[in-house]
Amino acid sequence: MLLKKRFSLYFKILISGTMLILIGSVFVLSSSSIYGISRTGNPTYYFEKHMIWLLLGITGIWLINRKDIKFIERYSFLIFLFSLFLLTLPRFFGELRWIRLGPLSFQPAELVKFTFIIYLADYFKRKQANIETFKILIVPLIFLLLITGILQTQKDIGTFVIIFFTFILMTFLAGVRMKHIILIILSGIILICGLVVIFPYRIQRIKTYLNPSADTQGSGYQTIQSLIAMGSGGITGKGLGAGERKLKFLPEAHKDYIYAVVGEEMGFIGTSFILFLFATIVFSCFTITNLTADAYLKFLTAGIGGLFGFQFLLHACVVLNLVPAKGTTLPFFSVGGSSFLINILALGVLLNVARKVCTEENIERTEIPFISLH
Amino acid sequence: MIRLKQEYSEKDLLNKRLFFTQITFGLMFSIVFFSLVKVQIINPPEGKTGQYExxxxxxxxxxxxxxxxxxxxxxxxxxxxxxxxxxxxxxxxxxxxxxxxxxxxxxxxxxxxxxxxxxxxxxxxxxxxxxxxxxxxxxxxxxxxxxxxxxxxxxxxxxxxxxxxxxxxxxxxxxxxxxxxxxxxxxxxxxxxxxxxxxxxxxxxxxxxxxxxxxxxxxxxxxxxTIDTNLQYIVEEEIENVYHKYNAASVSAIVIDYYTGEILALANIPEYDPNNPGKFSPSDRRNRAVTDLFEPGSTFKIVTAAAAIEEKVISPDDIIYCENGKWFIRNHYLRDVHQYGALKVSEIIEKSSNIGTVKIAMKLGEEKLYEYCKKFGFGKPTEIDLPGEISGILRPLNMWSSYSITAVPIGQEVGINALQGIKAMAVIANGGYLIQPHILKGFKENKSEKFISWKGQENQRVISQDTCEILTKILQEVTGQGGTAPLANIPGYNISGKTGTAQKIVNGHYSKDRFVASFVGFLQHKDARMLVLVKVDEPKPIYYGGLVAAPVFKNIMWRSLQHLNIPPELFEEEHKLVMRK
CATH class of the missing domain: 3.90.1310.10 (Penicillin-binding protein 2a (Domain 2))
Structure with a gap:
């Protein structure tokens, strides 16, 4: 009985993830063709690349699922260090954020998002005994600052916010004392305020957030367009591919505003279904966190859940003008190969863990009330 | 025990915090969900829909x-x-x-x-x-x-x-x-x-x-x-010559096929370049042959004569006394340019006697004259397929004064455009039919599609064939040695015509130094049916139609005949005579 329930958890993640990848691919095709035409003349340019990344991702899932998750746990720190090394690379090739590999280009910041979770899960498991002291936080904080610094030079505040939120979530669940967490959050806020003051274009974004109609052709433009796209979709949407706002009315519709494209073409039914799928994955993660006895797996799944949850929420909030505009991608939907690949790999790790947890006989299960949408 | 307690408390802490996390995420997902409900269902923002143009x-x-x-x-x-x-x-x-x-x-x-x-x-x-x-x-x-x-x-x-x-x-x-x-x-x-x-x-x-x-x-x-570019070129060159020679205000000329009504050439000077119309004044751009009104003068006598002969009021050989050039009639003097005594009807037309023509008209009567004026198409537009045509002036009978019967027959008190003049003359030339002058021959939709020809109404008979033959013969004499326009004669060809020299009305009175000199004539030939009208406005210093307009007519006709390769007909007979001797 218990086993059956657990298996249903594994399938929930599998089915939700598969549907997100499939629907996401459709919207990659729908939203990127106009950019494909104007940049390369080939409407399926981005879609073709997306398919290559998908193949890589599926291969990755297969590889990950052949090994036990202990294998990843063993090399957690090394994997993290390697990704940090990659993060510094674009500078040396004269690029802002990218490492070019033939026809594909890879964005190490996306990898760091994930490997930082792996590292933290491993670190907090090892330091579980002294978790209440502040000094064990010093090493992760140094890494966080390092990542922040590199990302700042790459003008990638969106990724930083995701990493920061996930970091807070993991410290919170790892049992760090609340006053330490509040301290970190406060310094984070001060840091962001500092960045806003230093780089004035971010002030403009905040002003726009507060009053998007003040300047409909300038900085408020994208927010207005995004809301119009959402609104014009109504309940059932205009039909797949029939959206108009993606035709360069929404800047970078295929990346930063793809949820608005979903809203326009599939309407409320589409957007709420996507929300439902993400919520399913996120809450499945927390269920695994609750079910598993292993601290590493607890933190890892919580981190992955946070990663998916924060990315979706931040993207949706930007599109719906609930937070100031910033370039954030929607996992499985936004065009951008490395982000897509990392999200698939994260999903692969999650599936690995879920399967392991589902088949474990001897786990302890504590009855706690947890939120489930199902 | 202590360890267990500690473990338990850790577990408890994690569970509490996990519960809190789930609540938080649940809240955030709910916020997004309700925001979607608001933006997509309850209160969608307004904006332009559709970027189709x-x-x-x-x-x-x-x-x-x-x-x-x-x-x-x-x-x-x-x-x-x-x-x-x-x-x-x-x-x-x-x-x-x-x-x-x-x-x-x-x-x-x-x-x-x-x-x-x-x-x-x-x-x-x-x-x-x-x-x-x-x-x-x-x-x-x-x-x-x-x-x-x-x-x-x-x-x-x-x-x-x-x-x-x-x-x-x-x-x-x-x-x-x-x-x-x-x-x-x-x-x-x-x-x-x-x-x-x-x-x-x-x-x-x-x-x-x-x-x-x-x-x-x-x-x-x-x-x-219907235009023939070559004829058009000839006409334009000739009217430009006379325009400069006599320092005229304007010159118009029309060449028409008097059976079909096809306009072969139509030109006015001053002219303009349609490639650059803005550089020319509107008066240069006016198609004077269609838009301008003038008193026809003596050319109008043809209508009077045609009516009288058709109605059998007179015959060509009837003798009419021309009062030696000065006749007091209806309270004023009517004068001729030359003094004539008794003239035959044919000579009255040939020499263009005003007195003789008025006497013929008086025999005909006002009503008949008016009827024939209308039959010849005066007082209404020719309905040429060109814009801006003026309808002309022909007062209705009840507005005629007692003096009108001495004015209308000789082309006064009537206003015509050049096309009306040519249309009336064509009746004589073609044997009695009122033709419809037109400029369109036809059009094609695409190269594959068939040619759609211009089609007018059936031509109405105005006067009989006999009357036309009599008048043609009389008009032929106009270009003879005794006529008013020997300069229009082309040896070897049958040319009939009529001169016109009309005083212009300036401020309500007939001007003494401004005239309209005109000549309208046609060729009778088995291969060519050309009718030419030349109208010279305000030529100086000479102003007689026979001297100013007739030579232009001759040049146009002669050069056209050469261009169209029309052989002379009269010489053939003379040649036979020579051979017989």
Whole structure:
């Protein structure tokens, strides 16, 4: 009985993830063709690349699922260090954020998002005994600052916010004392305020957030367009591919505003279904966190859940003008190969863990009330 | 125990915090969910929907040909350069110096002053240059400058320059006919612009893949005129000569086929160049043969004579006393240029006696005269297929004064346009039928489609064949040695005609020094049916129709005969006589 329930958890993640990848691919095709035409003349340019990344991702899932998750746990720190090394690379090739590999280009910041979770899960498991002291936080904080610094030079505040939120979530669940967490959050806020003051274009974004109609052709433009796209979709949407706002009315519709494209073409039914799928994955993660006895797996799944949850929420909030505009991608939907690949790999790790947890006989299960949408 | 407790408390802490986390995420997902409900269902923000835009697809106007297929007017494609300032600004973000660079390129290629370009750049979508040359277009497209937009259009070209300008007319910059045939047959020539619905993206680019054609473009139909370019050229050259020779105010001439009503040539001077109509004054652009009114004078006597002979009031050999050039009638004196005693009816026409003509008219009576004036088509437009025709003046009978019977028969108190004059003369020439003068021979939709010919109403008989023959013979004498226009005679050909010398009315009185000299004559030949009217307005110092207009008629007729290769007929008989001797 218990086993059956657990298996249903594994399938929930599998089915939700598969549907997100499939629907996401459709919207990659729908939203990127106009950019494909104007940049390369080939409407399926981005879609073709997306398919290559998908193949890589599926291969990755297969590889990950052949090994036990202990294998990843063993090399957690090394994997993290390697990704940090990659993060510094674009500078040396004269690029802002990218490492070019033939026809594909890879964005190490996306990898760091994930490997930082792996590292933290491993670190907090090892330091579980002294978790209440502040000094064990010093090493992760140094890494966080390092990542922040590199990302700042790459003008990638969106990724930083995701990493920061996930970091807070993991410290919170790892049992760090609340006053330490509040301290970190406060310094984070001060840091962001500092960045806003230093780089004035971010002030403009905040002003726009507060009053998007003040300047409909300038900085408020994208927010207005995004809301119009959402609104014009109504309940059932205009039909797949029939959206108009993606035709360069929404800047970078295929990346930063793809949820608005979903809203326009599939309407409320589409957007709420996507929300439902993400919520399913996120809450499945927390269920695994609750079910598993292993601290590493607890933190890892919580981190992955946070990663998916924060990315979706931040993207949706930007599109719906609930937070100031910033370039954030929607996992499985936004065009951008490395982000897509990392999200698939994260999903692969999650599936690995879920399967392991589902088949474990001897786990302890504590009855706690947890939120489930199902 | 202690360890267990500690473990338990850790577990407890984790569970509490996990519970808190789940609540938090649940809340955030709910916020997004309700925000979706608000934005998508309850209160969708208003905004423009649909970025479809109607775009016109230009079509060429139909070509205008003469009767022999020579091109008189044609449309050629060209590009105009516009600047999309939005796209220029877009490019400016990537390349801050771009607007300056673009302006410099434009100055260099188009040779337009920088200040002018600066001024134009203030608009959102300025037209920089209409009708780019091929070199300019190539240079600009090779540079591939973002923000430059080339819009195709068509331009009207008149290869003949001023040739047949008053017939052809011209078009506006939007391609709509404004004068002449271009205006009259605009609906045939214009065709239909295609309209397609195109999707525009956020930067204003057209997305042609989503193009929907609402209506297909239909090019204008080609039309063929009755004009013979060569004759037209001859006429224009001759009237220009007389225009300069006699310092005239204007000259008009028309050549017509008197059986079919086809206008072979029609010209006025002053003239203009339809390629550049704006440079000429509106009076130069007026088609005076159609728009201008004049008193016909003596040429009108033909109508009086025709009516009287047709009604059998008189016969050509009847003798009428011409009062020695001065006759007191209806309270005023009527005078002739030369003094005549008794003249035959035929001689009255030949010598153009006013007194004799009025006496004939009085025998005929006012009612009959008026009836015949109307039958000959006076007082109403000829319905020529050219714009701006004036209807002419022929007062209704109840408005005639007692004096009118002494004025109308000799072409006073009536106003006609040149076409009405030629139409009336054609009745005599063709044996009694009122023809419909026209300029259109027919039109073709496309090269594959069949030729649709001009079709008028059936010609009405006005006078009998006999009357026409009698009058033709009389009019033939006009060009003889005793007539008023021996200068119109062409040896070897049967030329009939009538002169006219009319005083112009200036401020309500007949002027003593302003005249309209005219001659209308026709050729009787088995191969040619040409009727020519020449009207010279205010010639100085000589003003007699027989001296001013008749030689122009002769030159036009003679050169046309040579061009058309029409052999003389009379010489054949004389040649036979010589051979017999």
């Amino acid at each position: 109607k775009v016109e697809i230009p079509v060429p106007r139909g070509t205008i040909y003469d009767r022999n297929g020579k091109i008189l007017a044609m449309s050629v494609p060209y590009y105009s350069l516009y600047i999309d300032s939005w796209k220029v600004n877009h490019q400016k973000k990537k390349e801050p110096s771009y607007p300056e660079k673009l302006k410099e390129e434009l100055v260099a290629i188009l040779r337009i002053p920088k200040a002018e370009i600066e001024k134009k750049f203030q608009q959102r979508y300025p037209l920089i240059k209409r009708e780019l040359s091929i070199e300019e277009y190539k240079a600009l497209t090779e540079k591939n400058l973002p923000g430059t937009v080339f819009l195709p259009s068509y331009k009207r070209i008149y290869p003949g320059g001023t040739l047949a300008c008053h017939i052809l007319g011209f078009t506006g910059t939007d391609g709509y006919g404004l004068e002449g045939v271009e205006l009259y047959y605009n609906t045939i020539l214009q065709g239909e612009k295609g309209i397609s619905l195109v999707l525009k993206d956020g930067t204003g680019d057209l997305i042609y893949s989503v193009e929907k054609k609402l209506s297909l473009p239909r090019p204008g139909k080609d039309i063929y005129l």
